[in-house]
Amino acid sequence: MPPSPTPRPRPERTDPTPPRAVVGRMSHYLRTLQAELADGRATINSSRLGRLLGFSDSQVRRDFRAFGLAGRPGVGYECADLVDRIRKAMGIGRSWPVALVGCGNLGQALLGYGGFAREGFEIRAAFDRSPRLVGRDIRGIRVEDFGHFAESVRRNRIRLALLAVPAAEAEQTALEIARAGVSGILNFAPVRLNLPAAVSVTHVDLAIELEQLAFAVVRHQKRG
Amino acid sequence: MPPSPTPRPRPERTDPTPPRAVVGRMSHYLRTLQAELADGRATINSSRLGRLLGFSDSQVRRDFRAFGLAGRPGVGYECADLVDRIRKAMGIGRSWPVALVGCGNLGQALLGYGGFAREGFEIRAAFDRSPRLVGRDIRGIRVEDFGHFAESVRRNRIRLALLAVPAAEAEQTALEIARAGVSGILNFAPVRLNLPAAVSVTHVDLAIELEQLAFAVVRHQKRG
DNA sequence: GTGTGTGAAAAACTTCACAGCT
DNA sequence: AGCTGTGAAGTTTTTCACACAC
Numbered sequence: 001m002p003p004s005p006t007p008r009p010r011p012e013r014t015d016p017t018p019p020r021a022v023v024g025r026m027s028h029y030l031r032t033l034q035a036e037l038a039d040g041r042a043t044i045n046s047s048r049l050g051r052l053l054g055f056s057d058s059q060v061r062r063d064f065r066a067f068g069l070a071g072r073p074g075v076g077y078e079c080a081d082l083v084d085r086i087r088k089a090m091g092i093g094r095s096w097p098v099a100l101v102g103c104g105n106l107g108q109a110l111l112g113y114g115g116f117a118r119e120g121f122e123i124r125a126a127f128d129r130s131p132r133l134v135g136r137d138i139r140g141i142r143v144e145d146f147g148h149f150a151e152s153v154r155r156n157r158i159r160l161a162l163l164a165v166p167a168a169e170a171e172q173t174a175l176e177i178a179r180a181g182v183s184g185i186l187n188f189a190p191v192r193l194n195l196p197a198a199v200s201v202t203h204v205d206l207a208i209e210l211e212q213l214a215f216a217v218v219r220h221q222k223r224g
Numbered sequence: 225m226p227p228s229p230t231p232r233p234r235p236e237r238t239d240p241t242p243p244r245a246v247v248g249r250m251s252h253y254l255r256t257l258q259a260e261l262a263d264g265r266a267t268i269n270s271s272r273l274g275r276l277l278g279f280s281d282s283q284v285r286r287d288f289r290a291f292g293l294a295g296r297p298g299v300g301y302e303c304a305d306l307v308d309r310i311r312k313a314m315g316i317g318r319s320w321p322v323a324l325v326g327c328g329n330l331g332q333a334l335l336g337y338g339g340f341a342r343e344g345f346e347i348r349a350a351f352d353r354s355p356r357l358v359g360r361d362i363r364g365i366r367v368e369d370f371g372h373f374a375e376s377v378r379r380n381r382i383r384l385a386l387l388a389v390p391a392a393e394a395e396q397t398a399l400e401i402a403r404a405g406v407s408g409i410l411n412f413a414p415v416r417l418n419l420p421a422a423v424s425v426t427h428v429d430l431a432i433e434l435e436q437l438a439f440a441v442v443r444h445q446k447r448g
Numbered sequence: 449g450t451g452t453g454t455g456a457a458a459a460a461c462t463t464c465a466c467a468g469c470t
Numbered sequence: 471a472g473c474t475g476t477g478a479a480g481t482t483t484t485t486c487a488c489a490c491a492c
Contacts, residue, residue: 021461023439027432031414045473052416058463061474073474074470091442092435105333112329114391115414115431121438160437167338184441186433190339192256192276200440202433207339208251209410209426211316213384214345215247216424217408218315245483269451282485285452297452298492452491460483469474 022063023090028053029063030086034118037079045076087119095120099158099182101173102165103128103136103143106188110162111139124156129169146173150180160184167191174201242313246287252277253287254310258342261303269300316343323382323406324350325397326389327357327367330412334386335363348380353393370397374404384408391415398425 018026032052036044046064047057055063064071064082067089071077087093098116100107100123111123127146128134134145144152152158161182165173170189177185178199185201187193193201242250256276260268270288271281279287288295288306291313295301311317322340324331324347335347351370352358358369368376376382385406389397394413401409402423409425411417417425 017443019460024436026439027429027435030435031429031432032416047473056463057473058465058476059461062462062476065475071474072470073468074472076473090435090439092438096434096438098434105329105336109329109333110430113430115429116434118414118431119435121431121434159441160434183445184437186430186437190255190342192259198444200437200444202437202440204428204430204433205251205255205339206334206337206410206428207342207345208255209428210320210322210340210345210384211251211254211314211343212248213408213410213424213426214316214320215250215314216426217383219241220422220424221407243482271451280485281451282454282487283483286454286484289453295452296492297490298450300451450492453489455488456486458483458485460481462479462481464479465477467474467476470472 018066018089022066025053025055025063026067026086026090029060030083030090030119033079033083033086037083041079043076043078046071049077092119092121095122096160097122097124097156097158099124099149099153099156099161100126100141101128101146101149101161101163101177103133103138104164104166107162107164108138110164111141121160123162124158125152127152146176149176153180153182158182160186163187163189165189242290246290247314249277249279249287250291250310250314253284254307254314254343257303257307257310261307265303267300267302270295273301311343319344319346320384321346321348321380321382323348323373323377323380323385324365325352325370325373325385325387325401327352327360327362328388328390331386331388332362334388335365345384347386348382349376351376370400373400377404377406382406384410387411387413389413 029049032049046060050057050060069082069085098121100110103126111126123141126141126143127149128143129146133143136143159182161177163170163174163185167189170187170191171193174185174193174195178195183199185199186204187201188204190205190207195201253273256273270284274281274284293306293309322345324334327350335350347365350365350367351373352367353370357367360367383406385401387394387398387409391413394411394415395417398409398417398419402419407423409423410428411425412428414429414431419425
């Protein structure tokens with residue numbers, strides 16, 4: 001049993017960074033608050049908001065405090081105010097021009113997906129390499145040749161890209177996207193991308209979602 | 225303040241349930257291991273696997289132990305063996321017949337998505353309510369009228385459904401899916417579903433993914 | 449030497465419970 | 471009364487660090 005001196009590095013908690021788990025829930029609060037506003041409710045309390053999302057009331061209050069959001073005792077939180085502040089804190093809400101790269105089936109579905117607009121994400125330009133698609137008009141967007149990508153990024157001040165190309169092309173295409181100065185890529189190809197640290201990548205892997213669902217189903221039936 | 229006698233409820237850790245966080249990573253291990261196998265590597269150690277996925281080496285070892293997976297000191301883990309065991313532990317790997325409900329743009333993209341097959345998920349039947357689509361052949365699948373859904377679920381032993389209908393129809397359609405005896409729904413509509421507890425639901429919300437990405441981008445640029 | 453398995457410690461996260469504001 | 475804000479306690483998850491197996 002060595003007594004182990006333990007130098008105590010003193011972590012010194014003054015962390016201004018909101019905990020990762022909180023960030024993950026913020027988008028959900030935002031969406032629910034917008035729905036409440038649309039239903040004509042001006043305020044909401046932590047226990048209702050929690051119930052709608054499956055969180056506890058104290059968790060809601062803690063999360064909001066972590067983002068510096070305050071409510072009024074006896075009343076609750078003001079929906080409209082909260083929506084504004086969350087948007088601001090998350091850096092969204094203003095217009096975010098987005099580029100779509102890859103206009104096959106999935107890409108075309110993304111062009112038609114209504115959900116993006118809500119938070120100001122707007123697909124401004126669409127690209128493909130196939131001569132079959134280049135020049136076509138899909139839902140009001142003209143498909144451009146991917147060769148023009150870098151120029152279009154500058155012209156449209158594009159910072160985010162949706163990557164919906166076949167797996168085999170994903171890595172190479174992502175590199176070119178990164179080189180054009182885009183700072184975030186939402187990747188739909190079932191391939192892990194190795195990119196310079198300057199660009200953030202989020203992976204949407206539908207097979208993994210299905211696996212998790214299948215596991216939940218199996219467990220659900222074994223137990224309760 | 226009395227020192228609180230602490231009755232010690234004796235948690236009695238013999239929990240066979242793998243921690244939720246571990247389950248979330250298992251699919252990622254699975255995919256990386258398959259890629260390693262495809263590259264001709266027979267074994268892998270925790271630190272390489274962790275590096276490929278952005279996890280620490282000890283986390284990898286802990287995760288595997290939680291699933292009862294053992295490695296060999298000085299060598300590492302055997303990829304093929306691991307893949308088999310993870311599949312078995314997750315309940316996947318066998319064929320999972322899946323139904324697609326909603327054959328608009330997104331639905332058609334899902335029919336063409338190559339990633340599902342890897343783990344045995346197979347879209348066996350596709351449904352829509354629109355007479356425009358019913359009867360059409362899309363990528364080898366004949367679109368059926370949603371009225372036949374329950375019968376098809378029984379005939380094809382379908383347990384999972386992909387829900388790709390417009391937001392306004394999602395809740396009602398999901399209820400009918402649940403009533404037909406499906407046990408898991410992967411929901412693509414930007415709407416929260418309120419369903420009986422017997423059915424598991426996983427939400428794929430692309431707007432939320434984009435929000436999280438935008439936040440990561442903003443933070444990334446503020447700090448490092 | 450290399451790399452696992454694992455107690456112990458640390459950190460992150462969640463819930464409890466209640467003082468205090470409206 | 472109703473509901474927030476928050477210390478304190480509890481729980482889960484991650485990392486550390488090292489004995490031990492190959």
